[in-house]
Amino acid sequence: xxxxxxxxxxxxxxxxxxxxxxxxxxxxxxxxxxxxxxxxxxxxxxxxxxxxxxxxxxxxxxxxxxxxxxxxxxxxxxxxxxxxxxxxxxxxxxxxxxxxxxxxxxxxxxxxxxxxxxxxxxxxxxxxxxxxxxxxxxxxxxxxxxxxxxxxxxxxxxxxxxxxxxxxxxxxxxxxxxxxxxxxxxxxxxxxxxxxxxxxxxxxxxxxxxxxxxxxxxxxxxxxxxxxxxxxxxxxxxxxxxxxxxxxxxxxxxxxxxxxxxxxxxxxxxxxxxxxxxxxxxx
Amino acid sequence: xxxxxxxxxxxxxxxxxxxxxxxxxxxxxxxxxxxxxxxxxxxxxxxxxxxxxxxxxxxxxxxxxxxxxxxxxxxxxxxxxxxxxxxxxxxxxxxxxxxxxxxxxxxxxxxxxxxxxxxxxxxxxxxxxxxxxxxxxxxxxxxxxxxxxxxxxxxxxxxxxxxxxxxxxxxxxxxxxxxxxxxxxxxxxxxxxxxxxxxxxxxxxxxxxxxxxxxxxxxxxxxxxxxxxxxxxxxxxxxxxxxxxxxxxxxxxxxxxxxxxxxxxxxxxxxxxxxxxxxx
Ligand SMILES: Nc1ncnc2c1ncn2[C@@H]1O[C@H](COP(=O)(O)OP(=O)(O)O)[C@@H](O)[C@H]1O
Ligand SMILES: [Mg+2]
Numbered sequence: 001x002x003x004x005x006x007x008x009x010x011x012x013x014x015x016x017x018x019x020x021x022x023x024x025x026x027x028x029x030x031x032x033x034x035x036x037x038x039x040x041x042x043x044x045x046x047x048x049x050x051x052x053x054x055x056x057x058x059x060x061x062x063x064x065x066x067x068x069x070x071x072x073x074x075x076x077x078x079x080x081x082x083x084x085x086x087x088x089x090x091x092x093x094x095x096x097x098x099x100x101x102x103x104x105x106x107x108x109x110x111x112x113x114x115x116x117x118x119x120x121x122x123x124x125x126x127x128x129x130x131x132x133x134x135x136x137x138x139x140x141x142x143x144x145x146x147x148x149x150x151x152x153x154x155x156x157x158x159x160x161x162x163x164x165x166x167x168x169x170x171x172x173x174x175x176x177x178x179x180x181x182x183x184x185x186x187x188x189x190x191x192x193x194x195x196x197x198x199x200x201x202x203x204x205x206x207x208x209x210x211x212x213x214x215x216x217x218x219x220x221x222x223x224x225x226x227x228x229x230x231x232x233x234x235x236x237x238x239x240x241x242x243x244x245x246x247x248x249x250x251x252x253x254x255x256x257x258x259x260x261x262x263x264x265x266x267x268x269x270x271x272x273x274x275x276x277x278x279x280x281x282x283x
Numbered sequence: 284x285x286x287x288x289x290x291x292x293x294x295x296x297x298x299x300x301x302x303x304x305x306x307x308x309x310x311x312x313x314x315x316x317x318x319x320x321x322x323x324x325x326x327x328x329x330x331x332x333x334x335x336x337x338x339x340x341x342x343x344x345x346x347x348x349x350x351x352x353x354x355x356x357x358x359x360x361x362x363x364x365x366x367x368x369x370x371x372x373x374x375x376x377x378x379x380x381x382x383x384x385x386x387x388x389x390x391x392x393x394x395x396x397x398x399x400x401x402x403x404x405x406x407x408x409x410x411x412x413x414x415x416x417x418x419x420x421x422x423x424x425x426x427x428x429x430x431x432x433x434x435x436x437x438x439x440x441x442x443x444x445x446x447x448x449x450x451x452x453x454x455x456x457x458x459x460x461x462x463x464x465x466x467x468x469x470x471x472x473x474x475x476x477x478x479x480x481x482x483x484x485x486x487x488x489x490x491x492x493x494x495x496x497x498x499x500x501x502x503x504x505x506x507x508x509x510x511x512x513x514x515x516x517x518x519x520x521x522x523x524x525x526x527x528x529x530x531x532x533x534x535x536x537x538x539x540x541x542x543x544x545x546x547x548x549x550x551x552x553x554x555x556x557x558x559x560x561x562x563x
Binding site: 002003006007010013014017095096097099100101102103104105106107280282283 | 297331335336337338357358360362364366367368369371372381382385387427
């Protein structure tokens, strides 16, 4: 246990020195400032808009904006998670930093788990803070609050943990830069799959919907994100709800308990593959 | 008591490269063994297998009776890599504290201060690694390897960045460790160093042991040289036990004998002979 805390703390201090947190803080502040401005203008305009019959302009604007904030939250959380984990094994081994730690009795599996927990200890609070900050800005500017308050935030955090696990797995086999690129590409592919799923729903194309569903479950941060988007307008019905679900920040996929169990299993499987790969690796 | 390090039939292939092709080697309790050989001989590979960084292709390696790489094996050894880096932002004291926690050492501040004194870094306790010279970092690395009082110390070229004074510090340190009963495997290509401190020397070439023994055993007799009024004369076949008779014969022939010397080869000569003049 001491060893886990030691390694987790070591990883975070290393990140601190590499200015990871500075970069993320600057990006976060910039995003929140822009978002606040955007929300202020958008809700101001909505006052004067006469929407089509059956559409509630304020709800539409609120859900759309907050959906965008959730995307940004996921994105920034993913950036942080990747920066914290991308060089854990091969990157640090190539810099000759890893070997002195690995030969200590703690063992390779503990080291990986500790680095994952260290990243989680930073990313989960970060995502939640950003999520609630976005919600607060939307609510204060437009008096709109999501239908579900807590669950979507937790789902975003879980999505970021999935990416952190994939990045740790990648770090066993790829050097830092290659791993960073690969994980970002997987992340992008997941988002594209989600958008294709939305389009599939519009076109009523079962093939597209099916493909997007498979992709969303193969990299379940996407399914979590979709479910989180769905949850914020869960009780919004009629044309407003329909239109929201079509948009880029609309969640068409429903997750449920099956998704949550799968995410837990997924983390365990990814972790097991990473540990097995690390155990076989010459350093 | 099992040997501190026991290696037999050790083979390591990296893809098409044969790094080790069947090595047998033993470091006994409180023995200091020097591992010599040109670059690429397989010295680092052997040490990395012993500390569990590299998995052998076949063969056996045990540390204090436990399979190399196993938890108990890692708990019994300290290691300083040939190429190593410590986080630049850590101070010497923080680095040792990190390793104390990872090694489960309860030595606390006393152990840290003692180790830094042992390597002559007591003044640099609060200095960050990035503000240290390479030589200081190497000495800090040795202190780090000694955290938790390991029974086996694996040092891969620990003096490559040290100046003569630093080397002397390390030599004194090795002698101190010998007194404390620590077993050491020391990779080096500094022959004089090895000759001075090692109980036994193993020469590795192309992944196999080509020569092994105590420095005295390896330094084979090369005859006897006797200085008379007619100059120096060498008797290549003679040994120490032949000296009295040789001198007696010369004196009987009416010659004046000024000196006699038993010739032995230096470790350097043994080494060059063993590796066939090969360099990196
Ligand atoms: N990770 C590796 N991948 C491929 N070949 C390697 C690797 N490490 C070492 N080798 C090769 O194995 C041989 C032995 O290397 P090494 O053990 O480092 O020798 P030494 O320490 O005696 O200089 C060399 O030919 C080297 O090129
Ligand atoms: Mg070497």
